[in-house]
Structure formats: structure tokens, C-alpha cells
Amino acid sequence: MAPSLEELSNAQPITQKMVDFINESKSPYHAVGSIKKRLLDSGYEQLFEREANWEQKIKPCGKYFFTRNHSTIVAFAVGGKFAxxxxxxxxxxxxTDSPHLVIKPISSQKSSGYLQVGVQTYGGGLWYTWFDRDLTVAGRVILSDGQGKFKQHLVEVKRPILRIPSLAIHLQREVSTDGFKPNTELHLLPIIGTELGELSDDPNTKGFIANHHSVLLKAIAEELKCNVADIRDFDMSIADVQPGVIGGVNNEF
Known part of the structure; x- marks a missing residue:
């Protein structure tokens, strides 16, 4: 039986919380960060695997959690009569993850004057749904402080910087009869800009920075308010800029 309008209305606060969580979780690292914040707000205590005195901290009626690699989170509650x-x-x-596109360790590619970002598929996704969308990047970045120490930062470029365009119908007539069957290696290459954006780049650049387009690294550095040279590594996901919403004439979807 379909829910009544009153039931739908009563469910709105819970539904909106779920939508907000999904919008905040554009990468597995962001998902763990969102869950961590909600657990702390709900009275959970964070434990650290490097500490050796867990037995002294965990008590009956307590609520705890720990993370691993910033991409996994484990939460548990201890019963009052637990033995x-x-x-x-x-x-x-x-x-904490879902089928999506991940930037390759060496992502810099070019074609016909356009800068492309090499990506690989993660999981079993409906990859045709990624075409013709405003896309961005989100994930974990490792920065150097210039004194031999490294620190992780979450980053999300909050503007559309990527797009995977589909061909016009007159360039792929067979799609009407055979269906849309993109080759994930050849066709899932987001365009980030034109070669004009990198004409002034140093051709002798080496190391991690040379593996990715400078315009991509600059966009990430702008969000983190750091220098491109401070970026030592990253694990970045492609994400949709458009947020999830509640739809339907009665907000039932």
C-alpha cells in the first residue's frame, strides 16, 4: 500500500537528513568524515588503533568508533549488561563507497587540442549516466608542510570543471538501433579544458605534478589555499556537481 500524504510529510525530516548526507559524501573519505561528525554529535567517543589501552576506555553503556585509512569507520555501542x-x-x-569514476595515478591526456583526465571505473556502474553532466573532483589530498611532514586534507572543488560529452546523433546513427554502449577506456575521458590553459607550463616538470594536468592541480590547490608544489599525492573521485533533491509533486520521491 502506498504511503499517505501525512506519512510522507512526517518522513520529510528523516528523508532530508539522508539527502544531506549523500550530498556531503562525494567520496568515500567525505562519507567517513560525515559519519564521524554525526557520531560525535550523538555522543560517541573516538578511539585510535595506535592506542594500547582500549580495555580501560570501553565501558558498559558506552558508545565508541574508530576509523582506518580515513575511508573505513567502525562504530559500536556496549550494552549495560555486556560481559x-x-x-x-x-x-x-x-x-562508504559506490560505483564511480576514479582519477588514474597518471591522468594527463590530450586529444585534438583538448585536455582530458584519465579515469578508471570503480565497481559496476551504469556508466552511460555520467555523460553530459557537470562534474567535479572530490577526495583526499596529501600535502607537505615543507618541513618533512605530511598531512591529509579533504577537498571538493565546488564548481563544474569536467564534462564527458556525448556525440551528436548524426555522428553515431547506430545508437538508435544498437543502444548507447560506451567503451569505458576510450569514451569515459572527462574534458577539463583546452591546451591553451597549459601553454606556459614548464616542460621539465617531473614527479607527481607531471602526472596530472596543471589546471587540475591548480583547481585543487585553490580549494586548499596552498601551492601546487605542496601537493604530494591524492586519491580523487569524479563527482556530480548537481545535488540530490527530494522531488515529486508531493515530495514523495
Whole structure:
């Protein structure tokens, strides 16, 4: 039986929280960060795997969590009558990731005067849905402080800098009869700009910076308010700029 309008209205606050969480989680790292904030706001205490005194910290009726590699998070609550070695437990598992496109370790590509970003598919996705969308990048960046130390930062470029265009119908007549069947290696190459944007680049650049287009690194550096030279590594996902919304004439979708 379909829900009533009253039931839909009552569910709106919960639904909106879910939509907000999805919009905040444009990469697995962002998803873990969003979950961590919600757990702390709900009274959970963070534990650290490098600490050796967990037994002293974990108490009955306590709520705790820990993270690993900033891409996995484990939360648990201890019952008031829990007895180590005899009491049971229940486990619920979920993903912090989903099928998406990931920037390759060496992503710099060019074709016909356009700058392209090499990506690879992650998971089993409906890849045709990524065409003709305003796309951006989000994920984890490792920065150097110039004194031999490195620190992780989350970053999301909050503007459309990428697009995977589809061909006009007169250039692919067979799509009407055979369907749209993109080659993930050849056709899923987001365009980030034209070669004009890199005419002044130093051709002798080496190392990590030479593996990616300078315009991409500059966009990331602008968000982090750092120098491109400070970026030592990253793990970046392609993400849709358009946020998720609640739709339908009665907000039922």
C-alpha cells in the first residue's frame, strides 16, 4: 500500500537528513568524515588503533568508533549488561563507497587540442549516466608542510570543471538501433579544458605534478589555499556537481 500524504510529510525530516548526507559524501573519505561528525554529535567517543589501552576506555553503556585509512569507520555501542567472553553481539555492515569514476595515478591526456583526465571505473556502474553532466573532483589530498611532514586534507572543488560529452546523433546513427554502449577506456575521458590553459607550463616538470594536468592541480590547490608544489599525492573521485533533491509533486520521491 502506498504511503499517505501525512506519512510522507512526517518522513520529510528523516528523508532530508539522508539527502544531506549523500550530498556531503562525494567520496568515500567525505562519507567517513560525515559519519564521524554525526557520531560525535550523538555522543560517541573516538578511539585510535595506535592506542594500547582500549580495555580501560570501553565501558558498559558506552558508545565508541574508530576509523582506518580515513575511508573505513567502525562504530559500536556496549550494552549495560555486556560481559566480555560470554555476551553476544550483532554486526551491521554498509559501504562508504559506490560505483564511480576514479582519477588514474597518471591522468594527463590530450586529444585534438583538448585536455582530458584519465579515469578508471570503480565497481559496476551504469556508466552511460555520467555523460553530459557537470562534474567535479572530490577526495583526499596529501600535502607537505615543507618541513618533512605530511598531512591529509579533504577537498571538493565546488564548481563544474569536467564534462564527458556525448556525440551528436548524426555522428553515431547506430545508437538508435544498437543502444548507447560506451567503451569505458576510450569514451569515459572527462574534458577539463583546452591546451591553451597549459601553454606556459614548464616542460621539465617531473614527479607527481607531471602526472596530472596543471589546471587540475591548480583547481585543487585553490580549494586548499596552498601551492601546487605542496601537493604530494591524492586519491580523487569524479563527482556530480548537481545535488540530490527530494522531488515529486508531493515530495514523495
Amino acid at each position: 566480555a567472553g560470554t555476551s553476544g553481539l550483532k554486526i551491521i555492515g554498509a559501504h
